[in-house]
Amino acid sequence: MEADVVSESRAARRPERWPRRIVVVGASAAGLAAAETLRRDGFDGALTLIGDEPGVPYDRPPLSKQILRGDWQPDRIALRTPEALDALGLDLRLGVRATGLDLAERTVALSGGGSVAYDGLVIATGVRPRRLPGDTGALTGVHVLRTLHDATALRERLAAGRRLVVVGAGFLGAEAAAVARGLGAQVTLVEPAPVPLAHAVGEEIGRVLARAHQDHGVALRAGSAVAGLVTDAGRAVGVRLGDASVLPADDILVAIGSRPNTEWLEGSGLTLGDGLVCDRFSAAAPGVYGAGDVARWYNPLFGTTMRIEHRTNAAEQGMAAVRNLLRPDAPLPYAPVPYFWSDQYDMKVQAYGHLRGHEELAVVEGSLVERRFLAAYRTGDRLAGVLGIGMPPRAIRPWRAAVAAGAGWRQAVETAERAAERPVDA
Known part of the structure; x- marks a missing residue:
């Protein structure tokens, strides 16, 4: 009875114009986030998730840290249990590669022969090492x-x-x-x-x-x-x-470095250029969206195209892409403040923003020599990002809001300098 109520609730929320068959190619962080968001937002149609690795989707950042050190066993990095995947009601195709795309027929060709049809498509095929x-x-x-x-x-x-x-x-x-x-x-x-x-x-x-x-x-x-x-x-x-x-x-x-996995899209009619080229809504073509490491999209917050190979972006773009896929008449630009982190020895490196191509760097707190500091980055006349080493998250998070708000460079740096001069008990 409870399952019937949930099914009826989803059906009540489903606009008639929603696609009936959605295919997600790529079963890592971006693809899984896309699939889960579709179900969470009420999509109850056929949902196929294709992944070229045979096992359940897993998290990649620990590979170069906890897994390589031997601190964690491989089962600890699974993104979801088999039971959680089953609950999504997926046509789960693991150990299967997408080998071609026919936009006119709306089909994805698969390794081993055969194809799968779609009304909506999310491409999240990631990258491979150079x-x-x-x-x-x-x-x-x-x-x-x-x-x-x-x-x-x-x-x-x-x-x-x-x-x-x-x-x-x-x-x-x-x-x-x-x-x-x-x-x-x-x-x-x-x-x-x-x-x-x-x-x-x-x-x-x-x-x-x-x-x-x-x-x-x-x-x-x-x-x-x-x-x-x-x-x-x-x-x-x-x-x-x-x-x-x-x-x-x-x-x-x-x-x-890496290469985007786009070879299977050659000749499809989609635009390729160091990734799958998408617009500000993560759309590559009508009904076709990109997400994660493979997607090169226009980020209106920074006024430039970017392709980001970071875990947080993969999940966030997977969610944003399918919400625009379901609502193409009222899409929302995908304009995140990128975030990445790195663990090296006893150093925790964290950064917000778009640091590449910056024109100036200013250490606004701490000391480079002590490897405990915050550094702000300028592009043009605005704050482009911030990087911290050895700093608590609470010291870095406010800078994310400043980057998102398009804060001016001088204002951001002067505010930081005043805060640094303020007595501890102020």
Whole structure:
């Protein structure tokens, strides 16, 4: 009886113009958030969720932290239990890849043959790791870090005294390097840029993060390009740099960024360009929406297109996309303040806003030397974002509201300076 009442309640809320068949391609954070939001908002039609990994959807941020350290067992990162997934009433297709899209016929082709029809489509196929040139992926000892299998395979290789070379000092490579050092491995971090992460957080902050790794015993080779790998009987045993020097290695982690999973959309008529190109409503075409790491959309809050590979954005955009899919006549722009975090050694890095392309950085609280500070970022005449290391969340959250409100740069910095001068008991 209770189930009948719930079904009738959903039907009463369902506008006649809602689609009857919705397909979500991608079963990670964005796709699962989309599916759950559809059910929560009253959609009771056919709902298909397609994921290329065979197991239940899981959370990816712990892969380079708790899973790699061995602190958590793999079952702890499941996003939902099998029972919770069953309750959504999904046509769940796990271990299945989307291989093509026919916009005219409104069908998604699937690996192994066959297809699934839709009236509404959400594309949340995420990204995959970039690899070094050549067939390096076939070599034993060369790793990437994107899936649970990737993380557990690398974890089995990490131990005291083992030599790990991490190629790429972005957040993923830096987190893995920190974990490996904590496990006693000898770690070398290779980065082609003179200052790691300078393009994302600025040179001053990049130097702070670089020094932290060096203080923990990581050998940092910044400004060094990788010329190739040294192999022996099908196994990678070293990394050759552009200056012809060789870094011996028991294992090599390649963390040089990612590629959006859009190949299956080629020839579909959708616009592709470093991701699935969407408008400010996350729409890629009538009835077709993008969400998560694969989506490049126009964020009106910052007046620019962006593609964000962060967990919080994936879930938020999954929710926003399907709400616009259900209500195309009254869509809401997806205009978030991006948020990301990173754990490295004893440092908690948190940031709000769009930091890339900033024109000025100002430390408004704390000290870079002590690795406990807040740094504000300016683009044009407005506050673009804030980054904190070693600061409590309550010190950072108010800045999110300022970024969302489009606060002027001078006003934001002066307000922060006055707050810093205020007595503690004021």
